[in-house]
Amino acid sequence: MPRVVxxxxxxxxxLDPQGKAVLGALPRLGFSGVTDVRQGKRFELEFAGEVTEAVLAExxxxxxxxxxxxxIENFTVHVEQPA
Amino acid sequence: MPRVVxxxxxxxxxLDPQGKAVLGALPRLGFSGVTDVRQGKRFELEFAGEVTEAVLAExxxxxxxxxxxxxIENFTVHVEQPA
Known part of the structure; x- marks a missing residue:
């Protein structure tokens, strides 16, 4: 069953305070090289039927x-085949 | 510059109460066909240098x-070329 993400x-x-908190914590945990972190959300939607163009528009x-x-937020939609 | 997600x-x-809340709200907003919703987090990490195997391991x-x-959580790591 395809999944829409x-x-x-x-x-x-x-400003992204959660991302900044992660960025600040990384060096304290011994990780270096990361110049920026942004934190957002991921939604996985399961559909009973086929994922058509009309479903994606919805x-x-x-x-x-x-x-x-x-x-304050941008979003992207894509279809993913679960492993 | 590549980005690691x-x-x-x-x-x-x-149990995912946030996902369940979204699932419950969809019919009230007139959306049908979704059988399950899971909500998680997405982190975008920017690196100054190249993203090598060692960086991915880190x-x-x-x-x-x-x-x-x-x-309580699973994670996946992948490299993304920003648009």
């Missing part, structure tokens, strides 16, 4: 109205 | 120790 990330111009609407805040 | 999702056997360690809780 919606990735929601803070817009580049929006997922875009879900992402806009429920899964993301379009003022 | 860490996706952290609740394990299948773990990202796995970061994911295990800081970005995820291995008791």
């Amino acid at each position: 919606v990735d929601v990330m803070p817009k580049p111009e929006i 997922v875009h609407q879900m992402a806009e109205t429920l899964l993301s805040n379009p003022v | 860490v996706d952290v999702m609740p394990k299948p056997e773990i 990202v796995h360690q970061m994911a295990e120790t800081l970005l995820s809780n291995p008791v």
Whole structure:
């Protein structure tokens, strides 16, 4: 059964305190080389039927109205075949 | 500059109240056809240098120790070329 994934990330111009907290913690844990971290959300939606273009359009609407805040977040939608 | 993405999702056997809340809200908003929703986290890590195998191994360690809780969450690591 295909799965539709919606990735929601803070817009580049929006401060991301969670990402900054991770970035600050990495050197304290002995990790170096990371210059920036952004933290967002990932939604995995399972569908009973086939994932058609109409279903993907509906997922875009879900992402806009429920899964993301379009003022501060961007989202991407893609289909994934579960392993 | 390549970006390394860490996706952290609740394990299948773990209850996911955030996902369940989204699943419950969808019909109320007029969306049908979704049978399950899982909500997790997405981390985008930027690196100054090249992303080698050693860097990816380090990202796995970061994911295990800081970005995820291995008791209740699974994670995947992949490299992404920013658009």
